[in-house]
Amino acid sequence: MTVLSRDDYGRYSRQLLVAEMDEVKQQALSHAEVVIVGLGGLGCAVAPYLAGAGVGRLRLVDGDEVELSNLPRQPLYGEPDIGEAKASVASQRLRDINRTLSVQCHATRLVKSNAESLLRGASVVLDCTDNMASRQLINQVCYQLGIPLISSAASGMQGQLLLLHPHQAHGCYRCLYAPAQSEPNTCLAQGVLGPVVGIVGIMQALQTLLFITAMAPLNWGELRLFDGLSGQWQALKLPPLEGCPVCGENNADYS
């Protein structure tokens, strides 16, 4: 087993001091590949913590450009970045945080035709997108490819985090919400307060680190609701929907 370099000991010294962490877990982080789809408020919260913690390979996917209205809640960007591709600005910031990482920049929107190639090979996929169609597509492709999916969302004062593992017998995003239902709330319709989306993204980053290092088992199939007004989290279980077109074949064992 390769030991950590002297630089790595220095860089990661504080997290290596955490009782549940060790060098093997640090190496698990460096060998992991995480795809972050969406580099808005959620992606900006999750990405720097993963880069900082030493997740070895990060794949960033977002087809948008930085806008003035992004700046209150997307701290990877500044005024000089307006008009630039979010994926390339974010990649540069993450390399500034940790030059030992491999950061792949995909300045493109994830759509049906490219979804498989963008997600394939990931240790875990983080859904940080801002619309229902992308969320359903990511859910579907992660189940096809058997990749764990940590999905976060925020709007208004509400945040939601969903932990999905295609090899476990719980429901999926499609079981929570059908694509045929009306478009639920988005930041464009409802607004959002920066720290609300930040808290959910940072919780997503924490769950990702726990998963990759196996520091703690994740509660797969759990939907967590965050209320920004009270600061309270609530945990719900998501059972599989019988005959679900996405996870239906895998959900027979749920109890």
Next chain:
Amino acid sequence: MQITVNDKVTEVVEGLSLKQLIEDLSVDENGLALAVNQQVINRTLWPQHALHADDQVTLFTVVAGG
């Protein structure tokens, strides 16, 4: 019988369905999801899901923003 809806004690008739509860409460169904006793119940099951005394119903809106 009594149930709670988002922590508020509510008196409803025995065996009321979730579908009927939503209609009685006149909740906006746009983006609505719900859980009974911390288990999410898919919308397609609302008409057949009968409530029991002391059930805890959680109504929430699915958000998709990011």
